[in-house]
Amino acid sequence: MSNQELQARYGHVMMNAFGAPKRVFVEGRGVHVRDADGREYTDLLAGLAVLGLGHAHPAVTRAVTTQLDTLGHISNLYASEPQIRLAERLAAALGDPSARVFFSNSGSEANETAFKLTRLTGRTKIVAMEGSFHGRTSAALAITHNPKYREPFEPLPGDVVFVPYGDVAALEAVVDDETAAVVLEVLQGENGVVPAPDGHVQAARRLTEAHGALLWIDEVQTGIGRCGALFAHHAEGVTPDLVTVAKGLGNGFPVGACLATGRASDFFQPGMHGTTFGGNPVAAAAGNAVLDVLEDGLLEHVTETGDWLAGEIEGLGHPLVDHVRGRGLLRGVVLTADIAPAVAESALDAGFIINAPRPGVLRLAPPLIITRDELRPFVDALPALLDRHG
Numbered sequence: 404m405s406n407q408e409l410q411a412r413y414g415h416v417m418m419n420a421f422g423a424p425k426r427v428f429v430e431g432r433g434v435h436v437r438d439a440d441g442r443e444y445t446d447l448l449a450g451l452a453v454l455g456l457g458h459a460h461p462a463v464t465r466a467v468t469t470q471l472d473t474l475g476h477i478s479n480l481y482a483s484e485p486q487i488r489l490a491e492r493l494a495a496a497l498g499d500p501s502a503r504v505f506f507s508n509s510g511s512e513a514n515e516t517a518f519k520l521t522r523l524t525g526r527t528k529i530v531a532m533e534g535s536f537h538g539r540t541s542a543a544l545a546i547t548h549n550p551k552y553r554e555p556f557e558p559l560p561g562d563v564v565f566v567p568y569g570d571v572a573a574l575e576a577v578v579d580d581e582t583a584a585v586v587l588e589v590l591q592g593e594n595g596v597v598p599a600p601d602g603h604v605q606a607a608r609r610l611t612e613a614h615g616a617l618l619w620i621d622e623v624q625t626g627i628g629r630c631g632a633l634f635a636h637h638a639e640g641v642t643p644d645l646v647t648v649a650k651g652l653g654n655g656f657p658v659g660a661c662l663a664t665g666r667a668s669d670f671f672q673p674g675m676h677g678t679t680f681g682g683n684p685v686a687a688a689a690g691n692a693v694l695d696v697l698e699d700g701l702l703e704h705v706t707e708t709g710d711w712l713a714g715e716i717e718g719l720g721h722p723l724v725d726h727v728r729g730r731g732l733l734r735g736v737v738l739t740a741d742i743a744p745a746v747a748e749s750a751l752d753a754g755f756i757i758n759a760p761r762p763g764v765l766r767l768a769p770p771l772i773i774t775r776d777e778l779r780p781f782v783d784a785l786p787a788l789l790d791r792h793g
């Protein structure tokens with residue numbers, strides 16, 4: 404069946420939450436995917452910062468199929484070794500001996516877990532950032548700034564205050580002894596790959612500590628190697644109380660986690676929270692396979708390749724490119740005009756999957772295994788793609 408036939412079937416049966424799909428894909432290998440009409444694309448978005456190891460990575464396929472064939476699911480009334488091992492590895496990567504893990508199936512659910520933990524401080528006020536994105540479940544939405552996402556579903560879980568991202572004075576003015584938590588991203592991916600200004604994360608750590616509040620860092624997009632480290636906040640030199648991850652953890656197999664340190668790691672008692680699927684043996688096997696590959700030298704490659712890519716794009720000297728921001732292989736190409744959606748559309752027609760999180764920003768989040776040779780055709784094609792809309 405062709406793209407067109409499948410798009411029509413989609414339109415008849417799927418809820419219209421995502422708009423009409425631009426393509427229907429049938430196969431993926433490494434950094435490439437093929438659509439229903441047989442056209443090839445270079446995937447520079449990696450399923451929204453998910454496929455760190457690329458499509459159909461043999462280590463993940465082997466781990467998932469072997470685990471499914473050995474012990475696929477058991478419920479969280481029981482435990483499995485892969486789950487325990489993945490939790491141990493995530494806790495060790497966080498670098499705090501008190502770290503404890505709760506597994507989920509998505510980023511939103513990881514944040515839902517963290518949100519519930521903040522309520523167990525005995526306080527309710529949460530300070531979140533303007534420009535934030537934390538997911539679509541009710542609690543995740545309550546701390547997500549974009550009113551377009553939030554307002555149709557109000558009232559949402561309450562007592563959330565938003566402050567401008569990076570405004571330390573505003574943070575100082577609202578964080579007080581009633582504050583349960585401050586939640587932030589080290590880089591706001593959905594907001595157009597906006598890095599926290601220098602000192603912002605440290606200020607949030609200092610203020611939460613001074614007022615007995617939790618520091619909660621959402622690493623759903625930035626974590627698991629995307630920014631060149633297992634956790635992007637490591638570069639900020641802080642230890643958060645809560646960390647959430649998901650996207651890159653299972654390389655496409657749905658798995659997320661909420662990590663807690665210190666007193667927050669002991670808040671949940673039996674019966675307070677739960678999940679049927681979260682951290683099941685297959686999901687855990689996928690996570691372990693991803694960490695195996697990441698720890699085998701891939702992180703240095705992410706940093707080097709990301710810096711090279713940013714330098715190449717800025718080096719084009721194109722008048723429509725203002726600058727490239729971000730870290731590792733999470734990059735925003737900041738344009739001088741609001742043409743990003745049109746450029747992303749033209750890129751797709753030219754065989755490159757990218758997206759436009761903001762009207763003036765293109766996002767690149769390719770598989771972490773991508774090479775310079777595989778990125779080169781996009782860099783070469785970019786000037787003409789921009790000129791078409793300039």
Ligand SMILES: *Cc1c(COP(=O)(O)O)cnc(C)c1O
Nearest residue numbers: 509510511536537538621623624
């Ligand atoms: C994608 C994302 C989420 C939501 O994750 P889902 O798996 O879509 O629920 C939460 N926080 C951040 C920073 C994200 O990028």
